Each structure stands twice: as structure tokens, then as C-alpha cells.
Amino acid sequence: MKKTLLVALCGLGALWNQLAQADETVLAGDAERGRQLFGACRTCHYPESYVGNHNGPSLHAIFGREAGTREGFEYYSAALKNAQFVWTPALLDAWMANPEEFLPGNEMVFVPPRTAQERADLIEYLKGFGEP
Amino acid sequence: MEMAAGGRARRRFMERLSLSGLGGLGMGAMSALGATPVQAATGSEVRQWDGETDLLVMGSGAAGMAAAIEGARQGLEVTVLEKFQLAGGSSSLSGGVCYMGGGTPLQKALGFDDSVENMYHYLVAAAGVHAEPARIQLYCEGSLAHFDWLNELGVRYATRFSSDKELSHGADSLYYSGGEQTWPFREQAKPAPRGHVPPAHNQTGGRELMKLMHAAAARLGVKVQLRMSAEQLIRASDGRVIGLVVEDAAGQRLNLRARRGVVLAAGGFIHNRPMLQRYAPELASSQPAWGRAGDLGMGILMGLGAGGNLLRMDHGFAVLPLYPSEEVLKGVVVNRFGQRFINEDAYYGGMGHAWLFQQQGHGFLVVDGDSDYPGPDYRFTLAAEAASIEALETALKLPPGALVNTVGYYNQHAARGEDPQFRKQTKYLATLTKPPFKAYDLTVGKAFCTVHTFGGLEIDLDGRVLDGWGSAIPGLYAAGRTSASLPVAPYLASGLSIGDGTFFGRRAGAHAAGKGA
Secondary structure (H helix, E strand, C coil): CHHHHHHHHHHCHHHHHHHHHHCCCCCCCCHHHHHHHHHHHHHCCCCCCCCCCCCCCCCCCCCCCECCCCCCCCCCCHHHHCCCCECCHHHHHHHHHCHHHHCCCCCCCCCCCCCHHHHHHHHHHHHCCCCC | CHHHHHHHHHHHHHHHHHHHCCCCHHHHHHHCCCCCCCCCEEHHHCCCCCEEEEEEEECCCHHHHHHHHHHHHCCCCEEEECCCCCCCCHHHHCCCCEECCCCCHHHHHCCCCCCHHHHHHHHHHHHHHHCCHHHHHHHHHCHHHHHHHHHHHCCCCCCCECCCCCCCCCCCCEECCECCCCCCHHHHCCCCCCEECCCCHHHCHHHHHHHHHHHHHHHCCCEEECCCEEEEEEECCCCCEEEEEEECCCCCEEEEEEEEEEEECCCCCCCCHHHHHHHCHHHHHCCCECCCCCCCCHHHHHHHHCCECEECCCCEEEECCCCCCHHHHHCEEECCCCCECCCCCCCHHHHHHHHHHHCCCCCEEEECCCCCCCCCCCCCCEEEEECCHHHHHHHCCCCCCHHHHHHHHHHHHHCCCCCCCCCCCHHHCCCCCCCCEEEEECCECCECCEEEECCEEEECCCCEEEECCCCEEEEEEECHHHEECCCCCCCCECCHHHHHHHHHHHHHHHHHCCCCC
16 A cells, blocks of 8 residues: 555656546535644644744645745655645645555654544635635 | 556545545554553563663653763663654754753843842742742752753854744844743842743744754764654562563564663653543643644653652643734733733733633733734634724623723823733833724634643652652653653743753753762
8 A cells, every 4th residue: 555655656746646636625624623723733834924934844825836845944854855746635634634654754743633524624724825 | 558547546545535534543543542550561571671771761852862961971871762753852843942041151142140049039939839949949050051061962042132022033042031021020030031042943943952962862872763652661579660661663562671760751741632631621621732742641651650649730831822913912911801810911821821720711812903913813813893992892792891991991001101900011001092993812722822731740859750758769760741840830931841851851861870960
């Protein structure tokens, strides 16, 4: 499973992107609940463009961006730097649900959201920051 | 061909998404955690040792690394065990502030006069009934030597002072990180800035600090093993702690022997919900929980299972960051009865505590057109906006006249630069007269109030874990937020947790080596 995903991420990057963009998260999110939940992420991540990078990269306009390419962020793991995929709501959902399976070797240490609804709420909140 | 491959990849991807609905691996492991003591294994159960060293340290944050570095400096062979794939613990996510004083070289270079006595008086006053005078005295008397110790590790400060209440710009290294200039503390001890922080943008000084501590430890030969999760203490038949049962990345259980001792430095328990609800219900009620994912209380529960005593388990920081911007501090913070209850310029740890513990997490921040935030802010949502205080009071469903009285009384004195009730600093006093008037919702759960735990194992001044009779458990140390030490509630100043963890972590390492720090 892991190997397959790695191959998909590294070798089939462009194709993967097309597929992933077609997928939407199943649940409707609530941006206000997302704001409350996102507070825990603010030890490292800020979606406001005026803050920029923190312990983790800025999440401003995250959807549609190529992963691991935020200007000025020098702390990407090799795994993320080489991942070659574009962030979509579905991929962020998958990352938060199961970070180790999604991208082995990533260095984001966090307490995963407890439910799919919480992930949907977080995603809805992030969509409010500079989505193209 | 391409379509077929794509179809397979897509199916796998969708399978993954549906699997993920069941929760990640990490959560599975975490949900097994409870609030009960973790029983120590007995030495006679150990069939074989899979490794051996002098000092085993659980946790690679500031406290654990300080113990490791000091132990190694004094000749011990040291191994540090880190549960996750990245070292550094919560310290690496922190601002990296270290609370030091008594006339440090940086304080002197910037023209600030401080003394051990002033520092002591501030900390004793701010800790109130929870102060441990002997611990505070040792910390203050050792502060200059601690500055040198950090300097030897490579920690450098910029000769730049900031008068901001929170350091967010990155180029400065010294500031008033607590309530030194605020009432009542400014009357109890001569104020001095004691928050020392390596220059780093957006409060990422903790990452810089931990990078330096890990580099220093590596130079001293300290081994840091990632993805090694300490699960159980091992005790000899005479009660001495002689090692740890550790689970490696592959899920294998290993018995590691520690010839001189084990240091529990695995952080607090803000991410262990059952434990938080059992011991610190006020903290459990607020969001967000701040701390790295390892703050699961595991070190505390292991120490408890070995007979360690717990102290101040309901203490923690509850930081309600009204500032920045400091303009809003010209407004008033009222409870659900429309009354002020604290000086708005209080250190945000003091503000958060008064609000969460004494006002049950209810209230409003009331500002006028001049003191409002520059724009919408992620921390707080608007409860009401109105053209007059009367209309705002009605919209908030406050008791009739309550807010009008509060603001009227406040304005009457603020116009003269006075605050007879709560003695707010003059620079934050202004009449609230310019519409629109806004009330930001300070309701627990909605308001952004970061929480972290301070309670933990009782330790002596050398970091030895004490049992309920006050006797040290041989071979067992605790440091940082696994222990109950200098930080108490309300929190005294930013940088005291890192300061405490590194200072008493050092002492634990030195004691295990059989020498003083």
C-alpha cells in the first residue's frame, strides 16, 4: 500500500493531481467550527497572508498550490519536497486522516482531528483564505 | 493504459479516503491512553536487556535535553528517547523565551537594572499562594550562571529591546514577558524585562533553541533515538528505577537498562483528554490545546505508577491573547454581568486565568471606534456592534444599566488618566466615546484561549521524584512539564516554563552524575 502510494506520488504526479482535483470531501464543512478547531494548528501554521511562514509553512491559498513549494520555508522534509502533488481538499483530508500512510517520511507532528466532520470543518475554514 | 492505471490509482485513493474515516493510526494508539497510573515492570520480569546506558531520558524537548547535556558533561553516557519522528517536543513549537534576570549581560547591555532580589520578589508575588520560595530563590540565584550555560550551548541574543507586550517581530531579544509593569506587581517588585529570546521571526525561537540544544548534545555524544516510545518504568526489588520498557518504530518492545537513572521529561498532558477531564476540567473546557502531540501525560502516569506524588494537577496556562494589537487594551473586559474584573493590560496568562477560572469563561471585550482591532481577527468573533453603549448593552442582554455604569465610571476616571479600580497603566487608558462600539465574544470554546498543563510529579530541588511521604524514589527524575515546578496558575511570565525545564533539568542530570550543577 505504502509503496504504491509513494510510486503514485513520485512518478504519477500530474495524473494524480487530475484525479485528486476531481474528488471533493464527502462532508460539508462549517467554517466557524473550523476556526475554533484550527486554533490548535496555530502553534505552527497560519493561513493569514500577513503572517507568512511559522514553524510550518503558511497555509494561505493552500488549495491549488503545489505541495512543498512555499517561498521562504526552509524546513520541508525530503518527502514533502519531492512529493509533486497539488493540494486539494480531498488530499488534505487524506493527509490529516492518516499522515503516515499518506506521505511516509513527513515531519508534521500533530494530533489528528478526531472525526471526518472536524476535517471537513478545517478544510472549509482554510478555503476562506485566498482560494483562487 | 493510462486510463486503466489512473482508474486503479483513483480507486486506491478512494479506498484510502474511506479508510481514513475510521481514524488515523496515531489516534488509534492515542485513544488507548487513559488517566490511570502506568504500573512499573519489575526487574525480575526482565529476561534480557536489549541495551544499556548510564542515563535514559524520556523526551527530547528543552527539559530532557538539558538533563542529557548536563549528564553528558559530567561524564555520563546518555540516551534520549523521542516518541515521534522529529525531535524537540513542545519546546520546539514554543516561542523559545527563557525567563532570566538578576542583571544578565543582555539586560546590562540594554541599560536595565535588575537584581536577584527584584526577580525573586516578582516571581513570589506572581506565584501567590502557590509559591515555593526555596525553588524560586535557587532559580533566581542561578539565573546568571544559567545565562552563561545557554551561551555556551551557542544560544545568542540580539542586543535589542522591545517594549511590545508580545514579541512578534523577530529582531528583538529582550522584553517584559510577564506582568512586571502591571498592577499589582509593579508595586511589589521593581520591574525589569526578563524574557530572553533568540531572534526569530513569528515567535519561532523555540525551534532555534532546540536546534542549538540538539547540536550541543550531539557534540557531547548524547544519543537521540527517534520513534522510540517509553512505555513503562522498570524497578528493581528494592524499588530503585533501573530502566525503561520502550517500543520501537516496528512495535518491538525493548528493555533498556539505566545504570544511573531515568529522567521523565515527556511534557504535560494537554492532549490526553481523559486525564485532562479528570485532573484539569477548566483547561479541558477551553480551546485550543497548545502543545506538541507528545503531551499525553505518559511520563506523569509512569511516575504515578512508581509511587510518585502529583502536585497542582489543575494548574496550567490559559492564555487569552487580547493583544496584539495593544490598542484594544484601552477598551474594557467585562464579565456576563457587565462588570470589569481585571486590568485589561494584565499579562495574557493572568487575563486568561481570571476569565476562565473566576468568570467561568464568560465575558466580552468592549471597544470603541478608536480602540478596535484593525480588521477581522481569527481570535474572536463579534458578539454585537452598536452606535451607543446603551444599545450594545441591550444587544448583549446584559443587566439593564450594568454596562452603561461600567463604561461611564471607567470613562470618568480615564479622562483624568486614572483607573481607581484596577490601576491599568496610563498608556492604555482612554475614554470610550467614539462609535461604533463593539463587543467581542469571550465565551469559552468560541474565544481563542490557548491552554497547556503545569501539574505533574512532585520533585525536589534536584529533580528527584518524590513519593507521598516526601521521600525520593531512587533512580527516578522528572523535569519540565512532567514535573510540578516553577510554573503555577495564573502563569507568571512567558519563558518561565522553558527556564524551569532547562534549569531543573540540568540539576537532574548533574544529580544523576553524582555531582552538583
